[in-house]
Amino acid sequence: MLKLYNTLSKKLEVIEKKNHINLYTCGPTVYNYAHIGNLRSYIMADLLYRALKYEGYKPRWVMNITDIDDKTIKGAIAKFGSAATVENLREFTKFYLDEFLKDLGEVNVSKDEITFIRVTDVMAQIQQFIMDLIDKGYAYKADDGSTYFSIEKYQKDFGDYGVLVGEKFIEGKKVGARVAVDEYEKENLSDFALWKSHSLNDANIFWDHPVLGKGRPGWHIECSVINKIGFKGEPTDIHTGGVDLIFPHHTNEIAQSQALIGKGNFVHHWFHSEHLLVDGKKMAKSAGNFFVLKDLKHPFAAWSLRYAFLQSHYRSQQNFTKDSLDASGNRIAGLINYMKEPHNSEFVADTKSLDEDLNVPKAISGSNEAFVFSELLGAKLPDLEEIPEEIDRLIKLRLAARNEKDFKKSDELRKQIEALGYELMDTPDGQKVRKKM
Numbered sequence: 104m105l106k107l108y109n110t111l112s113k114k115l116e117v118i119e120k121k122n123h124i125n126l127y128t129c130g131p132t133v134y135n136y137a138h139i140g141n142l143r144s145y146i147m148a149d150l151l152y153r154a155l156k157y158e159g160y161k162p163r164w165v166m167n168i169t170d171i172d173d174k175t176i177k178g179a180i181a182k183f184g185s186a187a188t189v190e191n192l193r194e195f196t197k198f199y200l201d202e203f204l205k206d207l208g209e210v211n212v213s214k215d216e217i218t219f220i221r222v223t224d225v226m227a228q229i230q231q232f233i234m235d236l237i238d239k240g241y242a243y244k245a246d247d248g249s250t251y252f253s254i255e256k257y258q259k260d261f262g263d264y265g266v267l268v269g270e271k272f273i274e275g276k277k278v279g280a281r282v283a284v285d286e287y288e289k290e291n292l293s294d295f296a297l298w299k300s301h302s303l304n305d306a307n308i309f310w311d312h313p314v315l316g317k318g319r320p321g322w323h324i325e326c327s328v329i330n331k332i333g334f335k336g337e338p339t340d341i342h343t344g345g346v347d348l349i350f351p352h353h354t355n356e357i358a359q360s361q362a363l364i365g366k367g368n369f370v371h372h373w374f375h376s377e378h379l380l381v382d383g384k385k386m387a388k389s390a391g392n393f394f395v396l397k398d399l400k401h402p403f404a405a406w407s408l409r410y411a412f413l414q415s416h417y418r419s420q421q422n423f424t425k426d427s428l429d430a431s432g433n434r435i436a437g438l439i440n441y442m443k444e445p446h447n448s449e450f451v452a453d454t455k456s457l458d459e460d461l462n463v464p465k466a467i468s469g470s471n472e473a474f475v476f477s478e479l480l481g482a483k484l485p486d487l488e489e490i491p492e493e494i495d496r497l498i499k500l501r502l503a504a505r506n507e508k509d510f511k512k513s514d515e516l517r518k519q520i521e522a523l524g525y526e527l528m529d530t531p532d533g534q535k536v537r538k539k540m
């Protein structure tokens with residue numbers, strides 16, 4: 104039996120066994136590459152998925168893909184111009200969706216077992232959901248043409264707005280103002296947009312509806328709708344995401360869904376993973392500590408990242424540094440030989456620790472190293488015969504340098520290749536590399 108911390112009840116709860124478990128994860132906004140903090144939260148969800156499978160729970164995993172919001176519209180306009188259409192938006196976001204799927208594959212998230220649902224594929228269902236909220240009095244169309252969710256009406260009927268943040272969340276807060284943007288601070292508690300009316304900044308990207316008018320959905324409504332579609336109206340057993348989604352995103356998902364299907368019928372269990380810090384700070388492009396997977400110039404980057412992320416608990420902040428990546432890389436290089444040999448005590452899984460709120464670090468510390476590379480934890484070892492892209496790139500640069508008789512540069516490149524753990528030989532057939540053992 105798996106016990107997990109529930110953000111809603113603020114305590115450990117047993118996940119009950121039944122026919123299957125509905126597992127939902129908030130997916131990426133596909134306007135750029137996913138950063139390594141995003142990847143950590145998907146790896147944590149994947150560890151949960153694998154643990155559920157291992158314990159015989161039969162999870163069904165659904166993830167939304169946010170392909171419509173301010174950022175994706177901006178990206179589509181930058182690429183296709185100020186007359187960009189929905190088609191253009193879908194083409195623009197398809198590229199980053201494919202890159203996201205590649206990244207998930209590289210860090211060994213069980214992506215082939217996830218049902219991905221793009222927001223632009225379920226527009227009619229989103230419009231219908233909003234219409235149902237209007238019919239029940241929980242949504243209203245304002246003077247600006249957009250449709251908003253009424254927190255006041257919800258609070259009057261349910262009295263639990265914001266409990267995911269804390270019991271006293273709403274105390275002393277003024278309700279009734281409106282906010283059109285998707286992301287806002289707790290201090291600015293406001294009715295949020297379910298359907299945003301079309302503006303000049305949106306190019307030709309909009310969907311039309313006889314009551315709602317020309318526009319597009321707000322961010323929060325998509326997840327209420329995709330939970331419903333993905334699990335065919337059944338409640339969601341476990342909903343995962345990063346802690347930064349607790350407010351406003353998950354708080355608003357609960358309000359929208361409970362308004363239609365009743366208290367306690369939306370999500371039973373909330374699973375939130377903590378932030379990843381880089382060099383001790385929150386990741387930010389301006390701070391120079393912002394990384395996506397392909398920025399990590401390390402021959403074992405993806406394998407090392409997964410291995411590094413197994414070292415800390417999902418509810419603890421983790422600090423990522425270049426040194427920690429190198430240490431994981433070295434560990435992996437060292438384990439390659441070990442794994443080639445037969446060992447008797449392979450996969451002595453400490454699953455007891457996993458059952459206690461997915462305590463992976465404890466499970467690893469008490470068991471045979473090989474366990475880390477089991478199906479259960481999903482760390483992988485690289486294929487030794489394969490030459491990593493980065494090494495290949497350096498070899499090509501060195502060839503060019505030698506052709507130009509720039510031997511100083513050629514020597515520097517040799518040092519770089521060796522520093523990454525590869526041996527370089529100049530043979531009559533050209534340069535050859537092999538992994539140092």
Ligand SMILES: [Zn+2]
Pocket residue numbers: 128129130167326352
């Ligand atoms: Zn979501």
